Amino acid sequence: MTDMTTNSAALAPSSGEKFRERVLPFILFGLVLIVIPFFGPSRTTMTLLNHIGINIVFALSFNMLLGRAGLLTFGHAVYLGLGGYFCVHILNWIDAADGGFWGNLPVFSMPVFGFAMGALAGAVIGWPSCRRAGTAFAMISLGVAELMAAFAYMFDSLFGGEMGISGDRMAGPEFLGLSLGPLEEVYWFIAFWTFLGVVAMYMFTRTPLGKLSEATRDNPERVQFIGYNPTRVRYLVFIFAGAFAGMAGGMSAVQDEIFTPESLSLLPSGAILIAAYVGGIRYFSGPIMGAIVMTYMGSNLSDYTAGWLLYLGIMFICVVMFLPDGIAGIVFGFWRGIRSPDRGHLMGKWAQQLAGVFLLAIGIIVFVEVAFRWSEGYGEVWEPFGIALPHDAILTWIIGIIPFVAGVAVLRHVTRKQEEV
Amino acid sequence: EMKIAFIDPLSGPMGPSGDAAFTSYKLAFEHINNEGGINGEQVELTGYDNKVSPKESLVQLQKAIDSGARYIFQGNGSSVAAAIIDAVNKHNARNPGEEVLFMNYAAVTPAFTNEACSFWHFRFDAHADMKMNAITDWITARDDIQKVYLIGQDYVFGEAVAAAAEKQLGEKDSSIEIVGNELHPLAKVKDFTPYIQKIIQSEADAVITGNWGQDMTLLVKAAADSGLTIPFLTFYGGSLGAVAALGEGSIDTLYQVSEGVTNQEASDEQYALIEEYKQRFPDYDYYYHRAFVAAEMLKAAAEKAGSNEPIEVAKALEGLTVEGAYGPVTMRAEDHQAQQNLYISTVSKDVKYGVDNIDLGWVLVDNGTIDASAAEEPTTCEMERPE
Amino acid sequence: METIVFSLLNGVIYGLLLFMLSSGLTLIFSMMGVLNFAHASFYMLGAYFAYTIMGVSSFWLALFIAPVLVGVIGMGVEKWGLRRVHANGHVAELLFTFGLAYLIDEIVKIIWGRTSVNYQVPDSLNFTLFTLYGADYPAYRIFMFFVAVAMLIFLWYMLKKTRIGLIIQAALTHPHMVGHLGHNVPLVFMGVFGAGCALAGLAGVIGGNYFITDPAMAVQMGPIVFVVVVVGGLGSLEGAFIAAMLIGILQTSAVSINASLADIFGFLGLSPASEVGEITISSMAPMLPFLLLVLILIVKPTGLMGDREV
Amino acid sequence: MHPPALKLVNVHKSFGPAKIIQGVNLEIARGERHAIIGPNGAGKSTLFNLVSGLYSLSDGEVQLNGAVISGKKPFQINRMGLSRSFQVSNIFANMTVRENVRCGVLYSMGYGYSFWRNIGNLKEVQEKTAHILEDVGLLDKANLPASLLPYADQRTLEIAITIAGGAEVIMLDEPTAGMSHSETDRAVELIEKAAKGKTLLIVEHDMGVVFGLADRISVLVYGEIIATGAPSEIRGDPRVREAYLGEEADHIEGEPA
């Protein structure tokens, strides 16, 4: 620490620092959101971007629990789902209404209703479950998710059974001149709410309650002795997390115009857990990065390879094992590194690590791709860069094994050296 | 190049159902391509895995449309079909000039060609009421069946089957008692023994089920394990593995209604196709006859319209008739429901083509042919057509 | 009467299978404090290995070799994966096994395909044992029964009566002290994880052909196994047994009850035509275990027999 | 006449069959600096846990300024003006030093569970935090994560969090355990400053600290107070010598400030 004055104002970051660290990133984020459409993205890209926006809000809300409050949940999709369902119903009410409140309600406002519904669901479900933390909380969330999904399949009039419920986003009056028909208009809608959600959730971390949720994560026992009830803290945070998830649900209702019971189940909950964790739950921006990367991979990787789920699994395990700080950890580590005095040395280390990872990746990709084609049984042969790699050729396995082994060796070497320091 | 998207489960518990159809379309379009394509354009067929999830299907649909596909084939699951119909309607309304057509080859909830009918949707399979008609006729003709048990999957299609059975049995023969009406979760039950136990206790003489995929196979497997040998009247007894699960027990207990049976009289051409299919895809049997019909009708309509534009093709499809291997197929213009012969078949040892790689196969039952005109049902469709 | 007998017979079998699956999980959790999310994946591996072994040899060989193979894989996972993650705490361990489950599922799909394989009950066990009220009772179910009971006895003996059991039990609370007494704790942990996985594998060998062997079997069994272990009380073998039986019987008997909610709560004015009223008990079967889980955790967080909170 | 700041009446605590606290009666006047000493396992920390609400009493009653607090939750007792530290450092490891102290300050300044205010804009909170940090000498480490602090600094932070809320009654459980000589001296200085005008209850094994700081001392052995009195009395008490001080009693020097 450089500034060692006893002046109390010097403790808090200077306004310049504040601007750089707390305002500038959001301005940049907003600018990016505004600029994107001017590159004329295709419809596919638009859809992807919209889903990324939804998942950013969803992942951040998830991380209010896991990263900030230390509450691992396997059922966060319940709140997104309930918020979303509520909004699809509203879409239908708007569609059916002749004037009146619903008739004059712009669809643009859906995330507000999703937020309210998510908060309500969080308040109801959180009441019993927040009395416990740790594994008990996680298990309750798992039970609740399965229960809600089963429940949804039973109540057709609310959840539409297997078929789910669809709505029409073009219903109701326009707002800001957006009919919400074409995807570009939906993009503006999503961008607006994503930005709002991100800013709101960031602000939340800066409130007393936000800070206390971190304190409760670190040491719930001690929180009691500074005058707070940890159960209460968890409960309030839980409601907010549910609310923002519901908001993401509202966004999704408009984008996808359909909700099905499975959106309440363990699968989407698990997916967002992975996204947030891969992104890095210790950083505010981690889940954002995770949501971007995972949504992109989830929708595009599958176009390139049948083995995309396997790659995701491998990636996730590697993150858990070697990079507990996730992508954000890498990004910020890099950023700190290039500004630190021994950057030369660090760069060397990174280069080696990168080379190791690259080699390892080649090995893994060869194995996976060849194996997948082999298992399909249609006799298709993988031909990267025009080199045919059938599963029964020795060359194939050499090309797989050598980089794999070399990669492992390089990485071990780097870690060893690091430990010796 | 004409891009066609096939959206269905290609993995998971219902994967084989989707894959069997996918392979059929592959072969059908391969033949069409070999003969010069459709209006000179080669067909490019791409599969999209939807895991029988309506929401996932819409994501895949969007992807398919974005990649240039204008014809969407789907069949496994009426819940998915409903979502696709809705999405296609919206897409076509919002993107004039870029319309897409939905070719439904198996989702047979009657509503799709009745109150929920759409100009952009065409169904190539007979719907549940039509098939149920054949089944209930067959049951009422049998004096030894007095108690019937209904079991099905808990979703629109399962509900439609149950409703049709109740209604038609009530109308046709009031002496027949429905001793059970059960819906179980779709693709989630692993052990049907408790359900079979209930059937045994109800002392039913026959079971009617619309189950398909894994739910069909596991149901009859559990029945065989518990020694239940009453007739099973099914829509999809031909699902992969069902016959194998029952073995010889399936003879005269497993029945199905379909648009064709491999062992029935047909042209040499058809026999050759059946053999070619089996040889190309040894895991499956020739089962989705309507896939070949649908491909042929698409080609015929496009050539009749002289264009591969969906809207033109759709207009040409209306009222179009093609001569199928098991009789003529007509696309009724009123509701876009294909009209064709239906056949009731059961399992026999004495067959030309076995299924499931064993020497049992499907043969027509006596009086098992229902003519298209007899199978036809009225529609309530009020179709909105683009000008 | 018939209904009750059948529900019991089937429920007990299902319960025993659940117990076989959860015993390994209980073992691992009680020894190592690891909630293994990939447990059901090891169950799946057991089934697939058995299928493959049966293809070249016999079921009886598979019955022994498949669990051993699964156990060896489990030991590898512990040694090269879990041990590393351990330092980052229980959440990291849990997430590791969570990712592992994905990985195993995908690898199974590569090796054995995305659809089910034809793993059948061996002919020697494929006969009807007796007929009851007109329904056949396959001999295989009785075989399952005996294997499960054998597992229960084996585990109980291992945990309570052998020195290994003592060492493991001691290592749970004071791993370092046990080390200072000259026992190789990491090896014991690796062994325990391997043994737990092997038990899951054995359940797979037995359950894979009774139900169906496909890549979805892990995902479908995963959550319910957790319910058993948590409801029974984490780490309690007796608890797991009781919970497995309870859930097995509960779920199976629910399926056989035709009554609807209106039949039961009709006196409260619930109409059979209403959406809630028309729900049948049998259609609620799948959600019962989870209802039980949530209720138990809220009311008695230690589970039925457990002595510590989850 | 004020009621005593803290009053323990016939306090009992058993864990299963083990009777750990067996009838403790104690009155601590306002402004008093009271030390509890006794062998390991005598129940000193248990007594702290009982008073602060972490454990529930098996029998007896605890009063804070005349109000009964036994049976209340720890956070309720804290809000009534009693704050405690822990024998093993019990801080918010992943937060910075400043955030740690700030959390301690928040409730007392009336910000409760507020989620509509930006903590950075709460002037008084920032100032009070800085003030406390300066008092305890952690200002220069304010932006370090607490887990990276050296052991003695963590102990200091533990004290800082305890006094941050401005409670009237402060209870410190072995605040100098594990500190070196000079660190101990600094801690004692800090404790004296922080406890000025407040009531202090302290557990310590370091007799230098105890005899230097306390107005009165109680000796707890096997869950019972065997002696209470001024330091000089305690030092001379033969029972205390036998049970706890042993030979050490001869070596305790005067009462350095």
Next chain:
Amino acid sequence: MSDFHVDTAHTPDIAPPPSGEPMLKVSDLHAYYGKSHVLHGVNMEIMPGEVIALLGRNGVGRSTTAKAIMGEVTPVGSVKFKGQEIGGMPNHKIARLGLGYVPESRDIFPTMTVRQNLMLGVKDLRNPGKYDVDQMLDMFPNLRSRADNMAGVLSGGEKQMLTMCRTLMGDPELIIIDEPTEGLAPKIVQQVGDMIAEIAKSGVSILLVEQKLSIALRIANRVYVMGHGEIVYGGTPADFKTRDDVRKEWLEV
């Protein structure tokens, strides 16, 4: 790490140990808790059959020395047992070489009976040591009366006896005992002292980390005093008694 090494073994206050091959030789041992440096180069030697008392104020690092030897904290420097380097060895291997450890925390297994606790001390059932359970119980009648009780309900003194017996069951050649009398009633302190003397008589070497001078001086052959993470004094009890300066500077408050 600094490479330079102060050989404290030859500073005047540390008398050389009796000659011969040491059973345990600790040279320049450092240890850290996270970033805090606790041991700053500890040197000591223990000869076969010796009882060594390690004295020092609270928190100087005596327990840490014991832990570093046993591998509980990572030792930096050299720890040789019977000539073999044991730094970095897994703890069960150290134990199997014949080094027993009774930690400060006692760590009895509370849900097991006294007998089971003792049985766990045996490293290899096929090759048991010179003691069996009955002998142990004979030695401590207190324990015999509670042999089938859960160890968790034992009194502090009984627990202490149990942990020591448990370690003896493993037939160690050297036992490190950390604060055996901590928090014990004076009467029990006496008992434990007798017991340690008993063990020493049977030929086992002992490194006793102890605060109570009376006991330490009664049974030890030699005394080490620690201060600031290093050894500051070494000598016989007789010599130590004459060294008021050492007592004043390093032991008293």
